[in-house]
Amino acid sequence: MMKKISIIIVILLAFNFFNAKKETYPSQVLEMIPLNAISPIALAYSGKDLFLIDKEALKIFKVNISNGKTTEFIVTPGTNPSSMTSDGKFLYVLDNDEKSIFKIDIASKQTVFRLEIDVDSPLAIAYGDGFLFINDLSKKTINKISIEDGTTISTTPMPTAGKGRATDEFGMSYKNGYLYITDRSTDTIYQVATSTGDVINIYKVEELPFMTGITFINDELYVTDLERRVLAKIDLKAEKRAYRRLSKTEEVVYTERYINYGPDTLDEINIAIAIPQNLPNQDIISIEFNPKTFEKRTDRWGQEFAYFTFKNIKPNQEMKAEMKVKANLYEIRYFIEPENIGPVSLIPEDIREKYTKDDIKYSINDPFIKNAVKEAAGEEKNPYWIARKIYKYVQEKMHYELSGGWNIAPTVLKRGSGSCSEYSFVYISMCRSMGIPTRFAGSVVIRGDDASYDDVFHRWVEVYLPNYGWIPVDPSGGDEVEPEKQAEYFGGLKNRFLITTIGAGSSEYLGWEYNSSSTYKCTGRCKIMRYKGGRWEPVGKKYEKARENIFSPHEASSKGCY
Numbered sequence: 001m002m003k004k005i006s007i008i009i010v011i012l013l014a015f016n017f018f019n020a021k022k023e024t025y026p027s028q029v030l031e032m033i034p035l036n037a038i039s040p041i042a043l044a045y046s047g048k049d050l051f052l053i054d055k056e057a058l059k060i061f062k063v064n065i066s067n068g069k070t071t072e073f074i075v076t077p078g079t080n081p082s083s084m085t086s087d088g089k090f091l092y093v094l095d096n097d098e099k100s101i102f103k104i105d106i107a108s109k110q111t112v113f114r115l116e117i118d119v120d121s122p123l124a125i126a127y128g129d130g131f132l133f134i135n136d137l138s139k140k141t142i143n144k145i146s147i148e149d150g151t152t153i154s155t156t157p158m159p160t161a162g163k164g165r166a167t168d169e170f171g172m173s174y175k176n177g178y179l180y181i182t183d184r185s186t187d188t189i190y191q192v193a194t195s196t197g198d199v200i201n202i203y204k205v206e207e208l209p210f211m212t213g214i215t216f217i218n219d220e221l222y223v224t225d226l227e228r229r230v231l232a233k234i235d236l237k238a239e240k241r242a243y244r245r246l247s248k249t250e251e252v253v254y255t256e257r258y259i260n261y262g263p264d265t266l267d268e269i270n271i272a273i274a275i276p277q278n279l280p281n282q283d284i285i286s287i288e289f290n291p292k293t294f295e296k297r298t299d300r301w302g303q304e305f306a307y308f309t310f311k312n313i314k315p316n317q318e319m320k321a322e323m324k325v326k327a328n329l330y331e332i333r334y335f336i337e338p339e340n341i342g343p344v345s346l347i348p349e350d351i352r353e354k355y356t357k358d359d360i361k362y363s364i365n366d367p368f369i370k371n372a373v374k375e376a377a378g379e380e381k382n383p384y385w386i387a388r389k390i391y392k393y394v395q396e397k398m399h400y401e402l403s404g405g406w407n408i409a410p411t412v413l414k415r416g417s418g419s420c421s422e423y424s425f426v427y428i429s430m431c432r433s434m435g436i437p438t439r440f441a442g443s444v445v446i447r448g449d450d451a452s453y454d455d456v457f458h459r460w461v462e463v464y465l466p467n468y469g470w471i472p473v474d475p476s477g478g479d480e481v482e483p484e485k486q487a488e489y490f491g492g493l494k495n496r497f498l499i500t501t502i503g504a505g506s507s508e509y510l511g512w513e514y515n516s517s518s519t520y521k522c523t524g525r526c527k528i529m530r531y532k533g534g535r536w537e538p539v540g541k542k543y544e545k546a547r548e549n550i551f552s553p554h555e556a557s558s559k560g561c562y
Contacts, residue, residue: 032228037056038229040053041055044213045086047086049062051063058076058081059074059076074104078100079098082123085132085174085215086106089105096122100117102114115150126173127147127174128179131144131147132147141156142156159190159192159483159487168183171211171223178200180192180221183211186484188484189221192483196392198486201487203234210226221233221234242332242335244333248328249285250327252537254324254444258310258313260313260319260528261315261527262315264523265313269319270307272297273305273308273321274514274516276500279499281329281499282497282498283330286325288322290322299508301439301503301504307509308321341383341384341466344383344435344466347466356435368414373434390427394430397416398416398417398418399417400418400479406422409422409428410429413426420459423479424475426475427475428440439462440460440503441499441501442501443459446496453535460474460476500514
């Protein structure tokens with residue numbers, strides 16, 4: 001039924017982000033304790049005492065956590081100490097000039113062993129589960145070595161390893177299967193899985209410009225900062241947490257246009273434009289449609305559309321449908337602890353039924369997909385690690401290539417290349433084959449400057465993780481060398497996307513397209529030109545750094561958002 005729609009549709013906000021109770025921001029500095037040290041470079045906790053290396057004094061001190069006062073313990077065994085760790089009984093001091101680790105008995109204060117290491121440029125060290133972990137700046141690796149003779153057990157890349165900048169990862173600390181690594185160039189603490197080398201979470205600590213040493217005191221994390229000469233207590237409460245920030249207001253005019261070059265009359269054109277909704281990354285302020293007369297329709301996945309019909313388009317006549325959207329866009333980031341992910345059995349039945357179905361583009365029962373899944377995830381049971389291992393597998397087996405058409409997942413994976421949509425089809429296919437609910441998000445993208453055009457668009461995947469809800473995963477965007485960049489696209493989204501489409505498979509209005517789709521009828525001969533694209537303009541201040549807002553992903557998913 002045709003409706004007259006008012007010029008501006010004001011969308012009520014689906015999320016109560018800004019009225020939410022103020023909570024601790026992930027990776028917030030809770031306390032800064034001044035240190036009477038000139039060059040605090042390394043930290044280690046023995047289970048009883050906190051130790052600090054002052055590189056200028058070439059001494060190891062005991063630190064009073066309550067006031068930062070230091071008491072001299074011993075001089076450093078070498079002349080260029082860079083890092084320190086402890087197993088409870090011994091201190092292990094890394095000297096990067098001598099490429100040696102000095103083992104110091106805490107009780108007697110004596111150096112009892114010197115371990116020479118086969119590492120070109122060591123800088124940081126950590127003890128965990130009976131092994132030592134040492135980074136190598138020249139090779140950009142983290143080496144797991146024997147504590148007895150320095151034999152290398154395994155090697156994984158450093159978080160920033162890649163073709164880009166040099167790494168500045170000064171401190172490492174181990175806890176429960178993860179390394180926590182400070183990087184003074186990015187003002188970041190990386191949480192890295194020792195088993196795989198994957199960056200799990202990225203914690204920005206902008207208050208500390210030159211983080212060095214890092215250690216856990218029970219469950220509390222402490223970091224030294226060389227520039228501010230402080231001992232800082234850091235909050236990494238990430239369970240069931242997500243945040244959004246870097247708000248900016250943008251307006252995009254999305255157009256689908258037809259020109260009939262004839263020689264005959266176009267009988268009919270039907271255009272379906274997906275209507276965006278409020279999501280964690282976007283608050284819709286207003287929407288205008290032109291023409292103002294259209295039908296509002298909904299497809300099998302619950303996606304709403306403005307459906308336009310044009311009749312009798314003469315030769316050389318142009319017809320177009322437009323949607324103008326004004327919205328606040330945000331960068332969003334989920335902080336996920338794999339151990340807090342519930343089992344597959346906790347996935348609601350309606351979500352499992354709807355988002356694990358097969359479709360022609362997925363072909364989840366194809367033998368090639370089944371073999372790929374087995375190779376990627378094996379017997380893994382944790383939904384997070386299933387999704388993460390498939391993410392890594394797809395990136396290892398494929399490279400980005402924008403070409404015409406979208407093939408089915410087995411064909412794309414065999415070919416080893418694809419567009420963002422084809423990456424998404426492969427990823428969805430493999431996850432669904434393992435019983436992990438997945439769907440796709442389609443968007444119009446800000447290309448570079450805030451005032452820009454987009455006629456390429458972008459599609460990625462959302463994965464449902466028990467206890468967290470729907471999480472953005474972009475297998476093509478994250479197909480990078482550096483582990484930190486891979487991590488940015490698993491659970492994160494920049495503030496450059498207006499999501500118009502949430503889909504799980506073929507739509508009766510879009511088919512396999514997103515943003516919009518169209519059909520036409522012509523009796524006789526009609527040469528058609530079709531264009532669709534978005535024109536972006538910033539509104540008000542180019543960037544407004546909104547106060548950080550933490551929301552509950554579980555609450556958001558229960559309201560049908562995201």
